[in-house]
Amino acid sequence: MSLFDIAKQNPFGKPVVSDAATSCEFGSTEYYLKCMIGGALSCGLTHTAVVPLDLVKCRMQVDAAKYPSLGKGLKVTVAEGGVKALARGWAPTFIGYSMQGTCKFGFYEIFKNLYGNAMGEENAFLYRTSLYLAASASAEFFADIALAPMEAVKVRIQTSDYASTLRECFPKMRAEEGNGTFIRGLKPLWMRQIPYTMMKFACFEKTVEALYQYVVPKPRAQCSKSEQLMVTFAAGYIAGVFCAIVSHPADSVVSVINKDPSKSAGQILKEMGPKGVWKGLGARIIMIGTLTALQWFIYDGVKVALRLPRPPPPTMPESLKKKLGVQE
Secondary structure, three states, X not given: XXXXXXXXXXXXXXXXXXOXXXXXXXXXXXXXXXHHHHHHHHHHHHHHHOHHHHHHHHHHHHOOOOOOOHHHHHHHHHHHHOHHHHHOOHHHHHHHHHHHHHHHHHHHHHHHHHHHHHHOHHHHHHXXXXXXXXXXXXXXXXXXXHHHHHHHHHHHHXXXXXXXXXXXXXXXXXXXXXXXXXXXXXXXXXXXHHHHHHHHHHHHHHHHHHHHHHHOOOOHHHOOHHHHHHHHHHHHHHHHHHHHHHHHHHHHHHXXXXXXXXXXXXXXXHHHHHHHOOOOHHXXXXXXXXXXXXXXXXXXXXXXXXXXXXXXXXXXXXXXXXXXXXXX
């Protein structure tokens, strides 16, 4: 059996029904490509929508004296450049995070099925949190390679007067600093994004399970599509708060390193100190909490709109119930 065949199966044993109500077979090439479309829309649209918050957050990290708080940062930015200044960096944000979302969500689906089926049905259920963590970390490794060039351009535009548009900034950076400048922030990006994504996916998956088990008064199969999407949104927001906290110190390093490429991550951490790396956390919690909730809502919404098969939350396999003596 090939890796592709393994990735076509639901790791939690229960076959995912593909019928006239669905547009493709679970685990097929078409299924994964449509998941990638959902991921691109999910990340590209949401990150672009919060560019003003992201801009002020980055400026708070690199110039805390001038931008001491979110409110003050917004006022100073508008006073100096008008309302349009809040949109600086929107183009590299949209392109970069669309590329990242394509890999993040699409590859997560592939790795989750691949690793889960390699583990076997019982182990996939017992160690599903580890499965979510491994699959999301693997997906984010590749997603950050896709994101890094545009992230470098975005931060340069937002935190300096080097250039104001993508068309101006990208060729200027390439000519003056070489292609290497676009991946200089890749390691700190991995430091920020891999823990963030591991938390984002694992916390989301477990929260969805908990909401259906303890909060929602009826099984998922009996919920309408809109009710399921509301559960998705709530689980996404809860996951987003934890994501922001876990990944914030590395996010501060990424902001500084892309503004001043001459410094290493170690130098920046030493200069910022334990308190400095947490600057802008409040703004980031608001941004990432909302962002993550909307991302999961859009991603799941695209799955519904494209009529993709959507497996229910995992349940204990019958074989494991017998081994453990679990009563129905």
